[in-house]
Amino acid sequence: MDNPYAAPSSNLSGGNSFGAGIGVTQRVADIMRRTMPWARLAGITGILHTILNLIANLSQGAHRSPIAATGVAYIFLGINFYLGVKMLSYARRIGILLQTGRASDLAAALAEHRRYWKIWGLYILVVFILGAFGGVLSGVAAAG
Amino acid sequence: MPENNPYASPSSNLSGQDSYGERNEGVTQGVVRELSGTKGWTRFFGVIAIIIALCVLLFAFAAQTSFDRVMQAWHLPFPPSEAYTIVIVVAVFFAALAFLYGYFLNGFSSAVNKLERTGTESDLALALNRQRLYWVFSGIISVLFLLFTAYNVISRL
16 A cells, blocks of 8 residues: 655656656656656547537438437447446546556556446447348348 | 666565665555556557547448449439549548548557556656647547537527
8 A cells, every 4th residue: 555644756867767656657757747647639530420420410301211220329429428437537547647646546447448448348249240130130121 | 867777686665665776756545546547448449449430431432332322312412423532531531530540549558568668757757748739639529529529509599
């Protein structure tokens, strides 16, 4: 555990350590600093993409589609929006890491990153399964 | 930067402390655990991206046999060979994109594999740098696709 009573430290010596206690190194902090704007950009573009697709859906008269198809489309848009929010959360956690320099904050930032990929992976697996299921159903319908 | 001592005795986390190993410089168990949890998903996407790249190329080149017939049925204002060239260029572009996605994601997963074995700061930096490269590439491509989507949506309104 980090000592909360430890004196504040900086890298005046030019050494490799980023801060007191179990801290990340200057090199790792620098890489994360350069990752942060791109993670933020990915989050913002993800959210904007969701909004644009929502506008496209509404303008093309999605209300005339079957209600189940519209519902599935909105669920997918919702997941896309959530993924964008997760990336913004990752960028925010990197910002906290850069202020504190603690390894526990690096782990917290990487946990957001892991959740992003997990949700994205489960999402794609569900899309694959639904696609395969739809393919089988249409094949059965065509044969019948 | 201190080097790892090859003659040092082996170490493990028997004490249950946060430290991952000797001379770890901030490579904690928590950090490695989170990266290990990410590795499987990024490998999954990396492999899918490379399979997609190969499928796109395969279908584009395989389509050549039936392409002339399809193009004649569409009554395009240019010859089928020209249309086929356009399809091949587009297919190669998308295959290259998918391949690069796969390359960056698999590179990150392999770097995390190495970090799990060694637990050194340099391997942590390597894994995080590969992750950064992926986000740089993904960021540029997502901005391009966002502009394309915005143009499509606005032109239809």
